[in-house]
Amino acid sequence: MKRTPHLLAIQSHVVFGHAGNSAAVFPMQRVGVNVWPLNTVQFSNHTQYGQWAGEVLAPHRIPELVEGIAAIGELGNCDAVLSGYLGSAAQGRAILSGIERIKAANPKALYLCDPVMGHPEKGCSVPAEVSDFLLDEAAAVADFMCPNQLELDSFSGRKPQSLFDCLAMARALLARGPKAVLVKHLDYPGKPADGFEMLLVTAEGSWHLRRPLLAFPRQPVGVGDLTSGLFLARVLLGDSLVAAFEFTAAAVHEVLLETQACASYELQLVRAQDRIAHPRVKFEATPISL
Ligand SMILES: Nc1ncnc2c1ncn2[C@@H]1O[C@H](COP(=O)(O)OP(=O)(O)O)[C@@H](O)[C@H]1O
Numbered sequence: 001m002k003r004t005p006h007l008l009a010i011q012s013h014v015v016f017g018h019a020g021n022s023a024a025v026f027p028m029q030r031v032g033v034n035v036w037p038l039n040t041v042q043f044s045n046h047t048q049y050g051q052w053a054g055e056v057l058a059p060h061r062i063p064e065l066v067e068g069i070a071a072i073g074e075l076g077n078c079d080a081v082l083s084g085y086l087g088s089a090a091q092g093r094a095i096l097s098g099i100e101r102i103k104a105a106n107p108k109a110l111y112l113c114d115p116v117m118g119h120p121e122k123g124c125s126v127p128a129e130v131s132d133f134l135l136d137e138a139a140a141v142a143d144f145m146c147p148n149q150l151e152l153d154s155f156s157g158r159k160p161q162s163l164f165d166c167l168a169m170a171r172a173l174l175a176r177g178p179k180a181v182l183v184k185h186l187d188y189p190g191k192p193a194d195g196f197e198m199l200l201v202t203a204e205g206s207w208h209l210r211r212p213l214l215a216f217p218r219q220p221v222g223v224g225d226l227t228s229g230l231f232l233a234r235v236l237l238g239d240s241l242v243a244a245f246e247f248t249a250a251a252v253h254e255v256l257l258e259t260q261a262c263a264s265y266e267l268q269l270v271r272a273q274d275r276i277a278h279p280r281v282k283f284e285a286t287p288i289s290l
């Protein structure tokens, strides 16, 4: 029987609704991965509500928890680590020290870094030390990086002028070390208004994918976290990077369709669970080059 992969997911937890681990853990489990959630914050709700209660995990707790798993002899079973929103560069460095420990126990373990920087226009952004940490330190260790356009712009220090410019920016990030860069959400002058576009860039090639853009009265939160989590889960389950990319686009689209149908602000993960596991839609990734 094929072994079920294990994945350590280090990001936020919200008690109500879906963001961070609260957006990614259940979908990753639903597609067939054992998830070890390590919650960097526990908030009542995601921060786009403008108010929340809760607390942040002190950075030194992260290596402590990893060490606890090592102490029961399970760390070598960790096949991958996912990291999301970081409260500080110190928290990021604590995650990297945990990853070093995991890679020592299992050299094949993969690391996906979602370089969450928030949406400046939604009043949510991270300190400059965090974006510097992501570019200068995390990119060198990460196997996969999954920025959205704003995050890619921040890494590049500029906005793109075209789709090919986005590709050049993603390739510049790839050159810093990751095996693949997945741009979860493209935006560039001339992008067709009715589409939602993504990009996958590896040393072997690059692929572009378009799916329909859905209208929401208020943009849902946690979509990026869902995207990164499903991509890594499918890679662990044996998909090629392109297959994992196409699967992720389809499964996330299914969640958004259900969310839209329910007129819900929060992602409808439970209602969409069968379609997360078996999306009815398929979007093809097409090769693209400079
Ligand atoms: N097909 C779609 N139609 C409309 N909006 C979408 C679609 N797919 C994703 N979105 C929205 O686009 C935004 C950007 O998502 P993305 O950049 O991938 O991640 P993040 O959630 O990290 O910002 C999100 O607010 C999401 O709700």
Ligand SMILES: Cc1ncc(COP(=O)(O)O)c(C=O)c1O
Pocket (backbone or CB within 6 Å): 012, 013, 014, 019, 020, 043, 045, 046, 047, 048, 085, 116, 118, 124, 220, 221, 222, 223, 224, 225, 226
């Ligand atoms: C607690 C928390 N974690 C993570 C996120 C990131 O969510 P997204 O996937 O939309 O970038 C947010 C966004 O507001 C949040 O409030």
Ligand SMILES: [Mg+2]
Pocket (backbone or CB within 6 Å): 116, 117, 118, 148, 224, 225
């Ligand atoms: Mg995000």
